[in-house]
Amino acid sequence: MAEKKVEAITSMDEDFAQWYTDVVKKAELADYSGVKGCMIIRPYGYAIWENIQKDLDARFKALGHENVYMPMFIPESLLQKEKDHVEGFAPECAWVTIGGENELTERLCVRPTSETLFCDHFKNVIHSYRDLPKLYNQWVNVVRWEKTTRPFLRTSEFLWQEGHTMHATEEEARKETQQMLKVYEDFYLETMAIPAVTGRKTEKEKFAGAMETYTIEPMMHNGVALQGGTSHYFGDGFAKAFDITFTDKDNTVKYPHQTSWGVSTRMIGALIMTHGDDNGLILPPKVAPIQVALIPVQQHKEGVLDKAYEVASRLRAAGIRVKVDDSDNSPGWKFSEYEMKGVPVRLELGPRDIENNSCVLVSRVTRNKVFASLDNIEQGVEEMLQSVYTELVERVRTNLASKTHTATTYEEFLDTAANKPGFIKAMWCGDSACEDKLKDATGGVKSRCIPFGEEHLSDVCVCCGRPAKHMVVWGRQY
RNA sequence: CUGGGUGUGGCGCAGUUGGUAGCGCGCUACCUUGGGGUGGUAGAGGCCGCACGUUCAAGUCGUGUCACUCAGACCA
Numbered sequence: 188m189a190e191k192k193v194e195a196i197t198s199m200d201e202d203f204a205q206w207y208t209d210v211v212k213k214a215e216l217a218d219y220s221g222v223k224g225c226m227i228i229r230p231y232g233y234a235i236w237e238n239i240q241k242d243l244d245a246r247f248k249a250l251g252h253e254n255v256y257m258p259m260f261i262p263e264s265l266l267q268k269e270k271d272h273v274e275g276f277a278p279e280c281a282w283v284t285i286g287g288e289n290e291l292t293e294r295l296c297v298r299p300t301s302e303t304l305f306c307d308h309f310k311n312v313i314h315s316y317r318d319l320p321k322l323y324n325q326w327v328n329v330v331r332w333e334k335t336t337r338p339f340l341r342t343s344e345f346l347w348q349e350g351h352t353m354h355a356t357e358e359e360a361r362k363e364t365q366q367m368l369k370v371y372e373d374f375y376l377e378t379m380a381i382p383a384v385t386g387r388k389t390e391k392e393k394f395a396g397a398m399e400t401y402t403i404e405p406m407m408h409n410g411v412a413l414q415g416g417t418s419h420y421f422g423d424g425f426a427k428a429f430d431i432t433f434t435d436k437d438n439t440v441k442y443p444h445q446t447s448w449g450v451s452t453r454m455i456g457a458l459i460m461t462h463g464d465d466n467g468l469i470l471p472p473k474v475a476p477i478q479v480a481l482i483p484v485q486q487h488k489e490g491v492l493d494k495a496y497e498v499a500s501r502l503r504a505a506g507i508r509v510k511v512d513d514s515d516n517s518p519g520w521k522f523s524e525y526e527m528k529g530v531p532v533r534l535e536l537g538p539r540d541i542e543n544n545s546c547v548l549v550s551r552v553t554r555n556k557v558f559a560s561l562d563n564i565e566q567g568v569e570e571m572l573q574s575v576y577t578e579l580v581e582r583v584r585t586n587l588a589s590k591t592h593t594a595t596t597y598e599e600f601l602d603t604a605a606n607k608p609g610f611i612k613a614m615w616c617g618d619s620a621c622e623d624k625l626k627d628a629t630g631g632v633k634s635r636c637i638p639f640g641e642e643h644l645s646d647v648c649v650c651c652g653r654p655a656k657h658m659v660v661w662g663r664q665y
Numbered sequence: 666c667u668g669g670g671u672g673u674g675g676c677g678c679a680g681u682u683g684g685u686a687g688c689g690c691g692c693u694a695c696c697u698u699g700g701g702g703u704g705g706u707a708g709a710g711g712c713c714g715c716a717c718g719u720u721c722a723a724g725u726c727g728u729g730u731c732a733c734u735c736a737g738a739c740c741a
Contacts, residue, residue, distance in 0.1 A: 195702095204735070204736085205735090208734090208735095212676095219733070219734095223732075223733075276740095278739080279739085279740070300741090329741090331740070331741080333739085333740070334738085334739070334740090335734095335735090335736090335738095335739095337735095340741095341740075341741080345741075394741095395740095402741095413741090414741055415741085416741080417741070449741070450741080451741050452741095453741055454741095482700090484700050485698095485700085486699085487699085488699095515699095517698075517699055517701090517702065517703055518699060518700060518701075518702095519699080519700085519701040519702050519703080520701085520702040521701095521702085522700090522701050522702080523701070523702050524702080526701095535700065537699090537700060539700080547700075556700090631737085631738085
């Protein structure tokens with residue numbers, strides 16, 4: 188870990204929660220608002236979200252999904268049509284009861300998720316197998332009245348995308364569910380530089396109303412998990428509750444099979460907590476609003492700024508996002524500023540460099556300075572951006588590996604949970620009573636998922652000793 | 666929801682036995698400096714979260730209230 192240069196950010200070893208808050212503020216990602224749990228996403232933070240959106244949206248569309256927009260209000264009667272679903276969400280709904288000056292005859296829920304709205308619509312547009320599949324997605328805000336909130340990680344209102352699809356067969360819907368989880372997994376790795384555990388949620392941890400929930404569980408730097416995205420298979424439960432039917436090729440009336448999947452602005456929290464260090468944020472190049480911070484040195488001297496603008500425009504022409512900071516802050520101030528903001532590469536350009544037809548490139552991850560010729564600076568920068576990505580992935584892999592433990596006995600499980608932060612791999616009998624027991628005994632360690640590619644660690648449940656059905660990854664979560 | 670913390674210029678804080686508000690950063694102007702948060706000079710900026718009460722007098726004491734925040738239990 189690089190030495191700490193900026194006093195304003197609390198060291199992550201000293202107080203991880205405070206470090207997180209400091210980074211959010213100092214990197215100008217978000218600000219608090221007058222309403223509890225609602226945050227202002229500032230331009231720099233929103234630009235990260237836009238990059239995330241752009242990338243994911245392209246991935247969705249490449250697979251045939253279409254964007255739509257559903258209303259933000261859900262009539263109470265509609266929300267109540269699917270029993271498990273309403274039970275899951277009722278405790279955290281915000282309600283509109285007055286319109287203008289009049290009490291509404293039926294109160295309206297501010298959407299916490301939109302399954303019910305989509306179903307209400309699907310009922311009208313699905314009649315024949317020819318109408319299937321329906322592959323819809325929307326980029327919207329949702330509201331969940333959370334008890335305690337933290338910027339990006341848990342906010343009362345957050346931005347996300349929710350995909351909702353309907354299929355003629357169970358097989359196709361199940362395939363879609365897994366396919367979309369794979370999209371998230373690829374996105375996490377390729378765009379966010381976060382390799383992560385993926386798998387299936389246990390019965391207890393499933394989404395309200397779902398038959399299966401698949402999840403991606405990135406591990407934060409401190410070993411705590413974050414539910415990074417989910418993909419649900421609903422079977423035909425909602426279809427039956429909402430009376431959605433279609434006539435199949437064989438002229439029989441059937442219920443379609445449904446999925447939904449989503450990721451949210453919480454991913455920005457994952458970026459912060461996975462890659463950040465004591466100097467602030469570190470952004471993977473693909474989501475970084477600024478990929479190169481170009482810092483002129485002795486910029487008042489003849490020709491320095493002109494050269495800086497020239498280099499910047501060359502880099503822009505090569506498709507690189509560059510900011511020239513020609514403000515009159517000192518170079519040292521600027522170095523710290525863009526480090527806090529996680530800009531992957533810094534380019535220093537002063538009179539000495541210009542004389543030598545070179546510049547200084549600095550990686551945000553290693554903070555090593557290297558001299559680079561201006562002749563092929565586009566290539567030099569590209570290579571450093573690539574190395575930032577590679578190093579981030581490597582660091583996350585190492586952290587994940589070193590903080591993943593195994594336990595085969597109850598005592599070992601408790602000991603690991605108490606003394607080693609991170610994930611614990613352990614066998615499980617399939618009974619949610621054991622999940623409850625382990626959670627109580629450890630003070631919050633829960634099943635994250637049954638990972639794809641389970642290992643066989645032992646024959647019996649780590650908790651009760653009965654025959655094991657699955658290997659489960661356990662951990663604490665945000 | 667439970668338990669702790671905090672509300673005083675934009676931000677971070679100080680404010681003693683109650684006596685009418687101060688510091689650092691930031692901001693504005695000018696000079697200086699510039700390869701790791703330069704140094705200086707001069708300025709601007711405050712119903713002390715809100716309400717009620719005690720008092721000749723409240724940032725300070727009392728009661729209430731609101732908000733934010735941290736740690737738990739719940740969720741993306």
